[in-house]
Amino acid sequence: MSTTTVGVLRETAGRERRVAMTPDGVTRLRRTGVRVLVETGAGRHAWFDDPDYAAAGAEIGARAQVYEESDVLLVVRPPDDVAALPAGRVLIGLLDPLGDPALTETLAAQGVTAISLDLLPRTLSRAQPMDALTSQANVAGYKAALLAAEAYGGFFPMLVTAAGTARPAQVLVLGAGVAGLQAIATARRLGALVTGYDVRVQAQADIASTGAAVLSLDASQNGDDGYAQAMDADEAAVQLRALTQAVPRFDVVITTAKVPGGRSPLLVSEDALRAMRAGSVVLDLGGGNVAGSAPDTRTVTEHGVTVIGAPNLAATVPVAASTSYARNIVALVSSLMPEGRLPSENDDEVLAAVLICRDGVVVHPRLRDHEKEIR
Numbered sequence: 589m590s591t592t593t594v595g596v597l598r599e600t601a602g603r604e605r606r607v608a609m610t611p612d613g614v615t616r617l618r619r620t621g622v623r624v625l626v627e628t629g630a631g632r633h634a635w636f637d638d639p640d641y642a643a644a645g646a647e648i649g650a651r652a653q654v655y656e657e658s659d660v661l662l663v664v665r666p667p668d669d670v671a672a673l674p675a676g677r678v679l680i681g682l683l684d685p686l687g688d689p690a691l692t693e694t695l696a697a698q699g700v701t702a703i704s705l706d707l708l709p710r711t712l713s714r715a716q717p718m719d720a721l722t723s724q725a726n727v728a729g730y731k732a733a734l735l736a737a738e739a740y741g742g743f744f745p746m747l748v749t750a751a752g753t754a755r756p757a758q759v760l761v762l763g764a765g766v767a768g769l770q771a772i773a774t775a776r777r778l779g780a781l782v783t784g785y786d787v788r789v790q791a792q793a794d795i796a797s798t799g800a801a802v803l804s805l806d807a808s809q810n811g812d813d814g815y816a817q818a819m820d821a822d823e824a825a826v827q828l829r830a831l832t833q834a835v836p837r838f839d840v841v842i843t844t845a846k847v848p849g850g851r852s853p854l855l856v857s858e859d860a861l862r863a864m865r866a867g868s869v870v871l872d873l874g875g876g877n878v879a880g881s882a883p884d885t886r887t888v889t890e891h892g893v894t895v896i897g898a899p900n901l902a903a904t905v906p907v908a909a910s911t912s913y914a915r916n917i918v919a920l921v922s923s924l925m926p927e928g929r930l931p932s933e934n935d936d937e938v939l940a941a942v943l944i945c946r947d948g949v950v951v952h953p954r955l956r957d958h959e960k961e962i963r
């Protein structure tokens with residue numbers, strides 16, 4: 589049997605600075621008996637240079653060569669030239685198949701096999717080392733607190749100096765999943781007085797366990813899969829009204845709320861922004877949580893509130909984010925693809941959960957349902 593080649597592609601999405609495999613990851617992958625071929629300059633924006641990959645045992649090649657010679661192709665986000673993917677290849681990445689079902693159709697039409705880490709069953713202990721959503725959300729939550737602190741005109745901690753005492757910033761974090769809990773922890777380390785809120789009852793306990801205060805509103809959910817459910821219009825309106833009362837008390841608000849496969853809920857209304865003090869900062873990590881926020885954009889409202897749209901912050905901490913992502917990929921390849929090959933059956937529960945199409949056929953039940961809906 590010939591040796592499997594694992595290719596590492598340079599990311600093509602705008603502002604993306606991560607890379608799917610680090611030199612350290614290459615060393616680990618090589619131990620599984622595969623050849624690794626890295627596209628020229630793939631790690632440049634994360635400060636991993638071609639010679640570092642070569643020293644770890646990878647070969648370096650042009651993009652066309654990586655496409656041509658690789659059996660398995662690694663990315664963080666979908667490449668913008670999927671049409672160049674030859675049939676029979678296995679593409680692994682955060683492909684967002686529920687947000688972008690058309691991509692799965694395209695990949696299937698090309699005869700490609702695709703694995704999306706977004707669909708990993710996160711509570712299975714065997715899958716946890718592969719959990720790229722968690723590793724990237726941790727990085728994003730950390731950076732959200734730093735970015736908000738940088739944009740804020742005051743101190744986060746209480747400072748007692750000869751010139752007087754500065755009060756600590758009051759920070760509110762909305763949405764306390766992985767990113768929100770990391771934002772809470774980081775803002776607390778910076779000395780802010782932090783309050784957290786989440787619609788899930790379990791997440792309220794998680795907030796309390798960090799030592800932060802918990803904002804209680806009437807709206808709460810007991811979902812047993814760990815994810816929030818989309819609210820109906822009336823529930824959402826009640827929640828938004830309650831938050832519009834609460835939000836203006838804070839100097840800094842960081843929002844991280846998401847609903848898997850659905851739209852991120854609006855949590856900070858225009859009225860709330862209007863009622864906040866001038867100099868306050870609102871950072872939207874959830875994408876769509878804050879009225880008027882736009883991705884990768886910083887604006888100041890006419891009342892002096894800075895609104896930062898930052899849905900892809902993991903890409904701005906590329907060394908840490910790529911390092912943990914690469915470990916997730918090494919764990920996945922080592923566990924699901926002995927010697928770099930997929931087993932002939934999809935009966936492994938982790939593999940079945942992340943496999944979206946195989947040899948040109950859409951195999952994931954949630955995506956097959958979607959296919960039926962659009963026909």
Ligand code: NAD
Nearest residue numbers: 710711722763764765766767786787788814816845846853
């Ligand atoms: P996510 O990114 O899907 O959402 C972020 C947060 O937004 C969630 O806590 C969600 O409850 C909250 N949210 C959604 N709508 C909201 C609204 N209207 N108002 C307020 N908050 C709202 O979540 P995530 O970070 O991916 O975590 C999802 C779940 O997965 C959590 O239960 C987490 O504990 C669990 N998880 C488990 C493991 C593990 O077991 N190893 C690992 C990672 C995550």
